[in-house]
Amino acid sequence: MFDNLQLFTDWLTYSIFGLEHGSKMGAAVNFFIFDTIKIIILLFFISTIMGFVNSYFPIEKVKNYLSKNKLYGLEYFIASTFGAITPFCSCSSVPLFIGFVKGGIPLGVTFSFLITSPLVNEVAIAMFISMFGIKPTLIYVLSGIIMGIIGGFILGKLKLESNLMPWAQKLIQSSTQEDLIEGEKTAFSKRVFPVINESIGIIKSVILYVLIGIGLGALMHGYIPTGFFEKYISKDNPFAVPIAVLLGVPMYSNAAGVLPIIQVLVQKGIPLGTAISFMMAVVGLSIPEATLLKKVMDWKMIFIFFSVVALCIILSGYLFNIIL
């Protein structure tokens, strides 16, 4: 699919820029150009597709359905999948969280949504496909959804309702089964322009991270010998995954910034599972997210939430290292 792009990049690097074939500089520049173009193309495609899905996705109906029906566990799956489909903007997470709780949806189910939402999104998917291919991407998306289900289920069992902020608790008590106002009815032709505009907006908002990430990645790609990290972090080191996750939690970046670096780490010998769990920790849990959640829950609840999710990420890291 990207063969022509590679030919173009080779031509640009070696014929136009006159860099030497096989030189470190040549490899770094070639990697930088190829990855940047490939990622921009994929970002545009995936976010446009997701934009249309979102434009037609009946958020209100799903919410009403979840709050009215007894689903015997299926509600965790629905909420988690829903978190994967909803868009990239992290600040929508809190209004949605409250909207769910207010609608009488159990806290655990709401958490399922909250866990998956930042982990699986159009940017992560586009970057993942471009760096690791379709199969690891599917595994990543599926494990993100499964993690949301399991994490939400555990958090639901912990009965944390009393750790919500008083105003949010009041909302639960007065929880109403009212139907939310239906979505806008807009013709397809009128949706195209906003969706494409939004895709361009997404690319604009992450491009700087992508360039920095790919730039760092390109340098490492050209200058760090293959297998360099194997000396320090190998699959046999049982502490590698937990350490990677603990390092990743306080850090904050979107998928766009970390993935190019992850790709190089993997090429240079870090096991894919360890690298993915690091990425999940960076993307899914962060200090900015904690401060957003602080508006709805107390510190104890945030701590428990982070711990459960971090534990799930660590476990899935081990699992990835076994199956990938």
Added chain:
Amino acid sequence: MKQIKVLGPGCAKCVTTYKNALEAVKSLNMEVEVIKIEDIEEMMKYNILSTPVLMIDNNIKVKGRVAEINEIRELLQQ
């Protein structure tokens, strides 16, 4: 006088929507009050799920995405 409310906790999309609303109002030469609501507690009174939300005279017109300037202009002229 018409009134626009932009609801959103302050992410990039919400800021763009707010700017677009101001821009639309300016280009129409209409008297419209534009209010930005960033407080989540306040926001939840309007029963919304996804942000940003654009309301005109307390009716939700656009939600979960950025409203375009032209779009807001059309909505205001209805």
